[in-house]
Amino acid sequence: MHELGVLAHRVHHPHGASGSTPCACESPQLLADRADGTVVRSGPVVAKAHAADSDREALAARLALAAAPQLTGILLAPLAAPGPAGTAEAASRPVTFWPYGAPVDPKAPHAAPWAEAAVLLARLHRTVPSLPAPLPPMRGPVKAARAVARMNAALPGGGATLPVRAAWRALPGWARGEAAPPAGRARFLCHGDLHLGQLVRHPAPDGPWLLIDVDDAGWGDPAWDLARPAAWYAAGVLAPEDWLLFLEAYRSAGGPAVPAEGDPWPQLDVPARALTVQTAAVALAKCAAEGREPDEMEQLMIDSCARIATFPPELAAGSAS
DSSP states (O other), X not given: OHHHHHHHHHHHSTTOOXXXXXXXXXXXXXXXXXXXXXXXXXXXXXXXXXXXXXOHHHHHHHHHHHHOGGGTTXXXXXXXXXXXXXXXXXXXXXXXXXXXXXXXXXXXXXXXXXXXXXXXXXXXXXXXXXXXXXXXXXXXXXXXXXXXXXXXXXXXXXXXXXXXXXXXXXXXXXGGTSSOOOTTSXXXXXOSSOSGGGEEESSTTTSOEEEOOOTTOEEEOTHHHHHHHHHHHHHTSSOHHHHXXXXXXXXXXXXXXXXXXXXXXXXXXXXXXXXXXXHHHHHHHHXXXXXXXXXXXXXXXXXXXXXXXXXXXXXXXXXXX
C-alpha cells in the first residue's frame, strides 16, 4: 500500500514539492485489496497493482482501449505513469494509474445508476475501436471458471458445493471459458465484469458516469455484460423495476446483446446462469475462509444454482444459439 501511495503521489506531483513547503496531501487511502488487484488513492490519483500473473501484453492492449478516443465518455481513461520506476513493466506486479472518480454510494440503492450503466454498455457494445494492438477475448467466462476453482479448493468435496458444481457442469463450454462463444456473438466489445462497483463519476463528485476496470475487457458476447443484473433479477436479489429500467435503457440505446423487442432470455439465459454460479462459488469460498454461513443474498444465489442444476444440459446449450 505504501509503495502504491508513493507512486500515485508522484503522478500527482511529477516535479515534487516546490521549495520547502510541505505537501498538504492526505495520507494514501486503501480502496481495495484483493488477489486480482490492490487499489490505493492519493488525492486525485488512483494506483492499481494488478495480479502478478497478469498477461502484460493483454493489459497493455486493454489500457490502449481505455485511452482510445472512440471510448471517450464511456470508459475512464488511464493516466500516464510517472517514469521508469512506475511503469507496468518495471514492477513485480503491473501498476496502472487512473484519475479518481466518485463511486456508487452503496448506502443509497434507490439512486443506483442502472439506466446510466445500461446506456454505457450499449455504447460500448456498438463501438469498433482502432487500436495499435489486437484486443484479447473478454475474460468473463474465465473469471467464472476461476471462481469455481476457488470454491473447489476451499471446500473440496463439500456437500454445500454440489448444486453449484452441477449448475456449472450444465453450462455449455463457452460459458465455462473452454470454447469460443457461438458464431455471431463473439465480435462485440465487452466490459467483461459489469457491476455497480465498476462505475464512477468523473470528474468527482458530480461528473458523468463512466465505466472503470478494463482488466476483463475484450471481444465477446455482449450478453455477458447484462448477465449479472439478469442473474440477480432471476434470483430475487434485484428488484423487478430496477431490472426493467436497466433492460429498457439498454434497448433504447441500441444495445446489440438482446433484441429491441420481445423476450430477451434466449440471449441472456446462459450468461445469467454462469454469473449465478460464479456469484455462488465466490460466496461459498468466502464463507469457508471466514468461518460463517451464507448471508441472505448469498443463499439466494446458491439456491438459484440448485434450480439451475435441475435443467437439462441441452436447454442451456441451445439457449445461446
